[in-house]
Amino acid sequence: MNQLSNSTYEIAQVCLLAGKIMLENGGETYRVEDTMTRVADAFGVRHAHSFVTPTGIIFSIDGPEQTTRLIRISERSTDLRKVTVVNAISRKISQGELSVTEAYRLLEEIDGANPGYPLWFKIAAAAVASACFLIMFGGAWGDFIPTFLCGGAGFSFLVYFHRWVPIKFFAEFLASLIIGSTAYLFLRTGFGHDLDNMIIGSVMPLVPGLLITNAVRDLMAGHFVSGVSKGAEAFLTAFAIGAGIAFVLSFYSGEGIG
Incomplete structure (x- = not known):
C-alpha cells in the first residue's frame, strides 16, 4: 500500500509540475488541464481531476490512496518554448518512453532553465x-x-x-x-x-x-x-x-x- 501511495504521489507531482510550467509561461487553461489528465492517464491513473485558474492549480486522484494537491501560481510570463517542450514530454509519456522519475527530472530541468533569450x-x-x-x-x-x-x-x-x-x-x-x-x-x-x-x-x-x-x-x-x-x-x-x-x-x- 505504501508503494502505491508513493507512486500516486509521484504521478501527481509530475502532473502538477507540468501544469505549473505551462500555466506560468503562457499556456491556455484548457490545454493545461488536458495535458495533466493525459499524463496521469498514461501512467495508469484513470480517475484524475484537475481544476486550473490563472492563479492556482488543484489536482486530485481518486482511489484507495486519494491524493489532492494545490499549487499557487504567483508569477506569469510568456515563454512558449517551455510550453512546447512540456507538450513534447507529454507525448513521450503517452507513448511509454519515459518513467515517472525521468519525466519529473526533465520537467525540473525545464522549470529551472533560464529564459530562452537574454x-x-x-x-x-x-x-x-x-x-x-x-x-x-x-x-x-x-x-x-x-x-x-x-x-x-x-x-x-x-x-x-x-x-x-x-x-x-x-x-x-x-x-x-x-x-x-x-x-x-x-x-x-x-x-x-x-x-x-x-x-x-x-x-x-x-x-x-x-x-x-x-x-x-x-x-x-x-x-x-x-x-x-x-x-x-x-x-x-x-x-x-x-x-x-x-x-x-x-x-x-x-x-x-x-
Whole structure:
C-alpha cells in the first residue's frame, strides 16, 4: 500500500509540475488541464481531476490512496518554448518512453532553465518590432529610428520597474509614461515628426496580445472563470498603457503637440 501511495504521489507531482510550467509561461487553461489528465492517464491513473485558474492549480486522484494537491501560481510570463517542450514530454509519456522519475527530472530541468533569450536580445527585439509597427501603421521612415529608441526604452523600463514594483499594472503605466515622454522629446527636438504613430508603434510590445488570445480561447472552451479573469487582466494592462500615454498627452496638450 505504501508503494502505491508513493507512486500516486509521484504521478501527481509530475502532473502538477507540468501544469505549473505551462500555466506560468503562457499556456491556455484548457490545454493545461488536458495535458495533466493525459499524463496521469498514461501512467495508469484513470480517475484524475484537475481544476486550473490563472492563479492556482488543484489536482486530485481518486482511489484507495486519494491524493489532492494545490499549487499557487504567483508569477506569469510568456515563454512558449517551455510550453512546447512540456507538450513534447507529454507525448513521450503517452507513448511509454519515459518513467515517472525521468519525466519529473526533465520537467525540473525545464522549470529551472533560464529564459530562452537574454534580456538585451528581448529589448532589441522590442525596439525593432516597435519601428516595424510604425511602418505597418503608415508612419514615415524618418520616424523609424525615434520609434526604435522609444520602443526599446519603454520595454527596458518595463522590466526595470517590474523588478522594483511588484504591481504589474503600475510598472506598465510607468513604462508608457516613458514612451510618451521620449516620443514627445523627439518631436520637440525635431528628431521625430509624427507623434501619434511613434507612440502607437512603441507601445505595441507592451500590448497583451497573447493574454487576450488565451482569454478568448478559454471562453470558447467553456473555462469561464479563467477566460473572464484573463480578460480582466488584459483590460487592466491596456488601461494602464492608455492611462500613461493619456497623461503625457494631456500634460503637454497646452504646448500644441500633434
